[in-house]
Amino acid sequence: MKTPRRLFLATGALLCLALSQAHAQAWPQKPIKIIVTFAPGGSSDIVARLLQPGLQEKLGQVVIVENKPGAGSTIGANEVARAAADGYTLLLSNTAPISISPFMMDKAPYDPVKSFTHVAYIGSVPNVFVVHPSVPAKTMPELVKWINAQARPVNYGSGGVGSIGHIVGEMFKQQYKLNMEHVPYKGSSPMHNDLLGGTLQFAVDTLTQNVPYMKDGKLTGIAVTSRTRAAMSPTVPSVVEAGYPKLVADNFLGVSAPAGTPKDVVDKINKAVNDVVAQPDVAKRLADLGVAPDSMSATEFTKFVTDQVNEWAPAVKASGARLN
Known part of the structure; x- marks a missing residue:
């Protein structure tokens, strides 16, 4: 017979498992927001709006694209970095806010690798x-x-x-x-x-x-x-x-989330993005836009981003370009 303490621990473990499973099944339960760090009409904005209907269909929720330009793309990126890590606020990540702007500042408002969960790669242009x-x-x-x-x-x-x-x-x-x-x-x-x-x-x-x-x-x-x-x-x-x-300088495009976003949510977003990018009509539209589409796991994309940061940081600093 289990002691009260063992019974309590076992019950707690089962409750955590149940909550985890419920969370995996429940997400998403409300609209998802994708922050674009440039004004409407740019490549990031075009790609976000191209993916929007497919993501809505795959995830079963409204997907909203919001443009938050300014400060070398750091305003929008910082909003995502500081958002709740629940999968409802995402970043249309790209080279500017991840690999460039943080290294043009005396003190960046976020770490381009550690402040995010880098979820899915879309392509490069x-x-x-x-x-x-x-x-x-x-x-x-x-x-x-x-x-x-x-x-x-x-x-x-x-x-x-x-x-x-x-x-x-x-x-x-x-x-x-x-x-x-x-x-x-x-x-x-x-x-x-x-x-x-x-x-x-x-x-x-x-x-x-x-x-x-x-x-x-x-x-x-x-x-x-x-x-x-x-x-x-x-x-x-x-x-x-x-x-x-x-x-030589390609601009990568992807989807990132706040650091600490649950793995089950990351996996769902990764699969949805990869599935949408692989759709023939979307892949053709991306190619027509000059984007070379591809897919990566979240782990692969995180390594890619880390490599991009390590490659770009010295070049950005050497350029002397600054963000006031």
């Missing part, structure tokens, strides 16, 4: 060096020559301070000793207004939202920041092909 047609450059050497020929610093635009376009631009500037000044925008859409109008002549930006303008001849793609050409813009050479291999 390169940036592109793009110019207004008034710029007489069609290749990277010609772009360098044109910049050097200008009497004043050449302004280059990006989707914002701490964006991957910002850092790649600074790397380009420093490595080749170019007279350039960064002009940050609150997302790619407002930047394109100036770029298409000719007020801004040069930008480093995510490939996705530039391809339609490049196809229409409204912008000229000089090179993509990947090792090989992108399928959605096969006529534009890679920076490796152009002779600038140190500028």
Whole structure:
């Protein structure tokens, strides 16, 4: 016969197991929010809204996409890092708030690895060096020559301070000793207004939202920041092909949650994201957007993020780019 203490412990263990099983079966019981760290119209926003209907179907709950740009993407990322670890607040994680912005600050508000549970990988997309047609450059050497020929610093635009376009631009500037000044925008859409109008002549930006303008001849793609050409813009050479291999920089996209999110919830989100990304129509749409889709387990994605942080941190610090 069990003693009262043993009976109590056994009952407690059974209760914990029952609660755990109930939690696994119950989640989700309310709407799920995905925070996008850029303004509407950028690649992160487009991908989040592309996945939204499929995730709603897989998880059986409303999925809300909220844009929280600012401070080099750290505002939105910090909101997720500080949220309850219950799976109801997620981050459309990407290179900017994870691998770049924390290393542009004296004291980052979160740790890019430890403050999150990195749940699921979606894919990656390169940036592109793009110019207004008034710029007489069609290749990277010609772009360098044109910049050097200008009497004043050449302004280059990006989707914002701490964006991957910002850092790649600074790397380009420093490595080749170019007279350039960064002009940050609150997302790619407002930047394109100036770029298409000719007020801004040069930008480093995510490939996705530039391809339609490049196809229409409204912008000229000089090179993509990947090792090989992108399928959605096969006529534009890679920076490796152009002779600038140190500028290789892909922007990864994934889903992250606050640190401590229960494993059963992480597994459900991981499976839902992987299933949606694998759907033929979604995979094709991602490819059309310049995203090379893939899947990873949460463990694999965490290692990937850790490797990204270790790779980018020195380059960001060396660039001298700062977030005030």
